Amino acid sequence: MVSHPKYGTMKVSYKQSLKTLLPYGMLATKKWLVEQGLTAHAVDNAVKTDTLLLLATGVYSQYSREITWEGVVASMQQMMNKDLEEQVPPVVVGGLSALSISGFAQYLSLGNTQQIHLYTKGKLPSWLQRLSLPVKFKGHSTTKLWADSLSKDRTLVKQYKWTEQLPPVYISCPEKAILE
Numbered sequence: 001m002v003s004h005p006k007y008g009t010m011k012v013s014y015k016q017s018l019k020t021l022l023p024y025g026m027l028a029t030k031k032w033l034v035e036q037g038l039t040a041h042a043v044d045n046a047v048k049t050d051t052l053l054l055l056a057t058g059v060y061s062q063y064s065r066e067i068t069w070e071g072v073v074a075s076m077q078q079m080m081n082k083d084l085e086e087q088v089p090p091v092v093v094g095g096l097s098a099l100s101i102s103g104f105a106q107y108l109s110l111g112n113t114q115q116i117h118l119y120t121k122g123k124l125p126s127w128l129q130r131l132s133l134p135v136k137f138k139g140h141s142t143t144k145l146w147a148d149s150l151s152k153d154r155t156l157v158k159q160y161k162w163t164e165q166l167p168p169v170y171i172s173c174p175e176k177a178i179l180e
Contacts, residue, residue, distance in 0.1 A: 015046070015051055017036075017037070017038055017042075018038070018046060018051060018052065018062065019062075021033065021036050021038070022052075022061065022062055023062075023165065023166055024061075024062050025061075025066075025067065025068070025071045025163065025165075025166050026071050026074065026075045026078075026166060026167075027055060027059055027060060027061040027067060027071065027072060027075045028059070028060055028061075028075060028079060029058050029059055029060075029079060029125075029127065030043050030058045030059075030060065031058065032079045033060070043060070046060075047060070050063060051063070055067065055131055055132075056127045056130035056131055057127065057130070058127060059127045059130075059131070067131070067133065068133075068162075069114075069116050069133060069135045069137075070160075070163070070169050071166065072128070072131065072137075073093055073116070073118070073169045074162070074166060074167045074168065074169050076091055076128070077090075077091055077092075077167070077169070077170055078167055087152060087154070088151065088152050088153070088154055088156075088157050088170065089170050090120055090121060091118050091119070091120045091124070092118070092119050092120070092157055092170050092171060092172055093117065093118060093119075093160070093170070093171040093172070094117055094118070094119040094171065094172035094176065094180040095117035095119070095140065095172070095177055095180040096115075096117055096177075097116050097117040097118075097171070098117075098171040098172040098173075098174070098176075098177035098180075099174060099177045099178065101160050101171055102158075102171070102173075104174055104177075104178075113134070113135065113136050114134070114135045114136070115135065115136050115137075115138050116136070116137050117138050117140060117180070118137055118138065118139050118140065119139075119140045119141075119142050119145070119172065119180060120139060120140075120141070120142060121141070121142050121143055123139070124137065124139040140180065145180065155173075156172065156173050156175075156176045157170045157171065157172060157173060157176075158170070158171060158172075158173050159171075
């Protein structure tokens with residue numbers, strides 16, 4: 001039996017639950033998977049049977065697909081936000097990264113490593129820096145940058161559809177990103 005906020009209580013195998021909760025290309029923490037109704041034992045079994053791949057301590061993905069920075073950010077936004085339909089997620093791609101995604105990057109970045117600028121009121125999860133990705137995540141605090149009302153204003157973010165089957169990444173609109 002698995003209890004899920006959207007789907008209620010259902011009798012399914014943990015592998016079926018994982019396919020629903022953790023699509024290919026996304027990642028999740030063990031804590032979040034347990035909060036969604038899986039048992040810690042089921043998560044451990046999934047790792048032992050190669051259903052889940054351990055990316056960092058307590059962070060997992062399904063095997064068959066490479067993890068991109070977009071998948072990491074979409075996963076983080078999903079795990080940190082209880083209801084994406086109602087509010088702005090607590091972590092948003094902003095600044096130069098949002099401008100680049102929106103097609104407004106005016107220069108080439110120097111260096112080999114792409115930086116993804118993430119704006120949040122709190123701290124970014126510690127596991128984020130332990131992932132082996134060809135990008136570097138740079139966290140920025142919005143505590144002094146934006147009033148709470150602006151941080152929660154849905155009109156100042158837009159959805160970046162990076163792939164069809166997976167959730168979008170929320171990014172700052174260009175007008176906000178240029179000020180970040």
